[in-house]
Amino acid sequence: MNISFDGKRVLVTGASRGIGKNLALRLSKYNATVIALSKTKKYLDILTKQEPNIQTICVDLRNWQETRQAIKNILPIDLLVNNAGVACLNPFLSVTPEDCDLTFDVNIKSIINVSQVVVENMIERKVAGSIVNVSSQASCCALNDHAVYSASKGAVDILTKTMALELGSHKIRVNTVNPTVTMTDMGKLGWSDETKAQQMLNKIPLGRFAEVDEVTDAIIFLLSNHSSMITGANIPVDGGFLAT
Template sequence: MNINFEGKRILVTGAGQGIGRELALRLSKYKGEVFALSKTEKNLDSLVTADPKIQPVCVDLRDWDATRKAIQNILPIDLLVNNAGVACLTPFLDATPEGFDLTFDVNVKAVLNVSQVVAKSMIERKSGGSIVNISSQAGQAALKDHAVYCASKGALDMLLKTMALELGPHNIRVNAVSPTVVMTEMGKLGWSDPQKAQEMISKIPLGRFAEVDEVVDPIIYLLSDRSSMINGACLLVDGGFVAC
C-alpha cells in the first residue's frame, strides 16, 4: 500500500519511546511533518538525532494549561495520534488514588485536552482530519492486576465513540488501535515475568505478543485516506485474544 503524508502536519504524543517513537520515525519517512511530544527531553533529543526533520514538543500532559499552550503553538495539525499512556499495575485491592489520578490524567484526560485543541482548529479551518487513539485489549477484557489501567482504556474507548459521533459531521474521523501486549518499556512492566507472560500468550490464538511494527501499520492506515469511511472503530491488534 503506497501511503504518502506529504504536506500533512502530524502530532504524535508519547513519542519519546516505544510505539510512539517508531511511529514518528515512520510518519517522517512517509514525508509527513512530524511533531513529537514527550515530557522527557532526553528521549526527544534521541529521536531528533535519529531524524532531524522531526520537531520536538516537550511538555507534561498532566499540566492542562501548559499542554494547551504547547499544542496551540504548533497549530495547524492535520493528523493526531494520542499515543501517550501510563500503566500503574496493582491488584484491585491495592490500587491507590495517586495511581488512579496519574493513569486517568494521561490515558484519558490528556486525550480530551489535546484532541479539543486540535479538533477546534480543524473545524475552524474546515479541513477535516483524522485522530487515532492508542487504546488496548485491556479496554475490552479484564486483566489481572490491571483494574485501573483497564478502567482507563474502557473510558478512552467510550470517549472515542463520542468524539467520532460529534466530530464526524466536520469530516474528522476518530478511531483507535487496541493492541495486545507489546514488549516496549511499558509492556515489560506487566509482562517481563516469563511465567506470567506465558499465561497471557497461551490465551492469544496466534501464540505470541505483538511487534511494534504490527501496531504502527494499522495506525498509519487509519490516519491515511485509505480508511476514509472508517470512523468510531476500535481496531484490535491482539492476535485473537478478545475473540476467545
C-alpha cells in the same frame, strides 16, 4: 498499498519511546511533518538525533494549561495520535488515589485536552482530519492487577466513539487501536517472566505478542485516506485474544 502523508502535519503524543517513537519515525519516512511530544527532553533529543526533521514539544500532559498553550503554538495539525499513556498495575484492593489521578490524567484527560485544541483549529480551517487514540485489549477484558488501567482504556474507547459521533459532520474521523502486549523495551521487561508470559500467550490464538511495527501499521492505516470510511471503530491488534 501506497501511503504518503506529504503536506500533512502530524502530532504524536508519548513519542519519545516505544510505539510513539516508532510511529514518529515511520511517519517522517512517509513525508509527514512530524511533531513529537513528550515530557522527557533527553528522549526527545535522542529521537531528533536519529531523525532531525522531526520537531519536538517537551511538556507534561498533566498540566492542562501548559499543554493547551504548547499545542496552540504548533498549529495547524492535520492528523493526531494520542499515544501517551501510563500503567499503574496494582491489585484492586491496593489501588491508591494517586494511581487513579495519574492514570486518568494521562490516559483520558490529556486526550480530551489535546484533541480539543487540535479539533477546534481543524473546524476553523474546514479541513478533514483523522485522530487515532491508542487504547488496549485491556479495555475489553478483565486482567489481574489492571483495574485502574483497564478502566481508563475503557474510557478511551467510549470517548473515541463519542468524538466520532460529534465530529463526523466536520469530516473528522476518530478511531482506536487496541494492542495486546507489545514488544517495546518496556513490554519486553514487563513480560520477561516466562510463566507470566506463557499464561497470556496461551490466550492468543496466534501464539505470540505484537511487534511494534504491527501496531504502527494499524495506526498509519487509520490515519491514511485508505480508511476514509472508518470512524468510531476499535481495531484490535491482539492476535485474536479478544476472539477467545
